[in-house]
Structure formats: C-alpha cells, structure tokens
Amino acid sequence: MNTRQEQLLTLVIEKYIETAQPIGSKFLVSDAGLELSEATVRNELRELEDEGFLTHPHTSAGRIPTENGYKYYLSKIEWDKLKLNKKEGEILESFFGLDDKIQAQKNLSKSLAAITQETVIFAFTQHSIYYTGLSNLFSKPEFVELGIVGDVSQVFDRCEDCIPAFYNLVTEEIKCFIGDEHPFGSMLSAISFKTGDSLVTLLSPLRTNYKRNFTLLQAVKNLLNK
Structure with a gap:
C-alpha cells in the first residue's frame, strides 16, 4: 500500500467511525481537503477495495472498511503517543474511590461503559464475570436487524464459556482483537488487558x-494497578 492509499484508508475509517455512513470520493476531496481529483480518489479507493481493505454496500457508492482494513489501520497507530482526555480520566477516577474493591470495580466498569457508549466485561476471575452497557451495543446502527441482535445476544448467554478461552490470549498489555481473533463474534472488536487474575474487555x-x-x-488499568 502506498502512502496516498494509506492516507485515504485512514480518512475513510475515521470518518466512518464518526458517522456510520459509507464514505465517498466527493467527501474525501471536498470535506477532507485532499488536493486530488475525484477520479484519482475513486481509482485509489477501487484499488483498496480490490486489495480487500474496503468494501461498499450494494445500495451505496461510498466505501466502508473491511476487517482487514481495520487491522491495517490499527497496525499503524502509535499507541504510546495517544493522550487521555483529562476530564474523562477524572470521571473514571471519581467512580473508583470506594473501600469495597468489587463494588469499586463494578462502578468503574459502569463509568467506562457510559463514557464510551460501549459494553464492558469485567472478569474478576475466569469464572466470576460482570458485564454492563449491553444496551449500548444493541443501540448501534450495525445491529438494527433483529437477526444480528439475536446472534450478538448469544455471546452473553455463553459469556462464561468465552472468557476462559480468551484468558490465554490476553496479557497485561492492552491489545485490540478484531473479528475472529477473539471468541465473542466476528462482527465485534474487543480491546482487552489483564491485571492480576482480572480481565477487562471493552466490547x-x-x-x-x-x-x-x-x-x-x-486509565482504567492505571487505577486498578494503584
């Protein structure tokens, strides 16, 4: 992939993350301020699609990322240079000031789910599991179809079976797992880490x-390791 294609892939992914709408060449030229013609952008997007990094819904001329597209995007992020929003960090910390360790961890999970609008799984051990924010997941545009909701809900029905297998994949280092890299379902991503016997996952x-x-x-990891 050349530099221009990498730039276009990043723009498509980050705008799609923001809008949940397929991204077309017109946006990339006009709104993103690229000094390229629409024809050039269309050709590059077509090549990215041919290489398996993008696809497009049959009802739209715009593109969306594939699983491979997301994996490539994640491989290029300089994770150690990312900065936490100070206010969000303070909110997380305010929910962790309890003497009861288990309740503090649950409150921290609820706060994380509320801030991210995602689902949080907190496994105190392989066989003691708490999750919160399930409604956040089902409110996403990706899951408007009842059949898909049913498939995803089965993940939580068998959550206790998924976690032990996942334990062996997760380390103390925060890592993103995409699609078939984790046991929760190919339409989901999981960002996870372990600390002691506990495993924290943002689904x-x-x-x-x-x-x-x-x-x-x-930030959650830092709080848990205090």
Whole structure:
C-alpha cells in the first residue's frame, strides 16, 4: 500500500467511525481537503477495495472498511503517543474511590461503559464475570436487524464459556482483537488487558473509536494497578 492509499484508508475509517455512513470520493476531496481529483480518489479507493481493505454496500457508492482494513489501520497507530482526555480520566477516577474493591470495580466498569457508549466485561476471575452497557451495543446502527441482535445476544448467554478461552490470549498489555481473533463474534472488536487474575474487555462493533477507547482503558488499568 502506498502512502496516498494509506492516507485515504485512514480518512475513510475515521470518518466512518464518526458517522456510520459509507464514505465517498466527493467527501474525501471536498470535506477532507485532499488536493486530488475525484477520479484519482475513486481509482485509489477501487484499488483498496480490490486489495480487500474496503468494501461498499450494494445500495451505496461510498466505501466502508473491511476487517482487514481495520487491522491495517490499527497496525499503524502509535499507541504510546495517544493522550487521555483529562476530564474523562477524572470521571473514571471519581467512580473508583470506594473501600469495597468489587463494588469499586463494578462502578468503574459502569463509568467506562457510559463514557464510551460501549459494553464492558469485567472478569474478576475466569469464572466470576460482570458485564454492563449491553444496551449500548444493541443501540448501534450495525445491529438494527433483529437477526444480528439475536446472534450478538448469544455471546452473553455463553459469556462464561468465552472468557476462559480468551484468558490465554490476553496479557497485561492492552491489545485490540478484531473479528475472529477473539471468541465473542466476528462482527465485534474487543480491546482487552489483564491485571492480576482480572480481565477487562471493552466490547464494541468493529466501527469504534479505537484511539479514544485505548486511552480510557489505559486509565482504567492505571487505577486498578494503584
């Protein structure tokens, strides 16, 4: 992938994350301020699609990322340079000031789910699991179809079966798992880390703000390790 294609892929993904709408060449030229013709952009997008990084819904001329597109995008992020929003960090910390450790962890999970509008799974151990923010997941545009909602809801019906297998994949380092890299379903992403016996996972559609969510999970990790 050349530099221009990488720039276009990043623009498509980040705008799609923001809007949940397919992104067309007209937007990339006019709104993103690229000094390229629409014809050039269309050709580059077509090549990115041919290479499996983008696809387009049959009802739209715009493109959306594929699983491989997201994986490439994530591989290029300089995670150590991302900065936490100070106010969001303070909100998380305010929910963690309890003597009861388990309740503090639950409150922290609820706060994280509320800030990110995603679902949080907190496994105290492999066999003691708490999750919150499930309605956030089902309110996403990706899951408006009842059949898809049913498929995703089954993940939580078998959550206790998924977590033990996932434990072996997760380390103390925060990592993004996409599609078939985790046991929760190919239409979801999981950003996870372990601390001691506990495992924390932020579960979302593939379309999610990975950069922001990473910084928030880093803040959660820091609080848990205090």
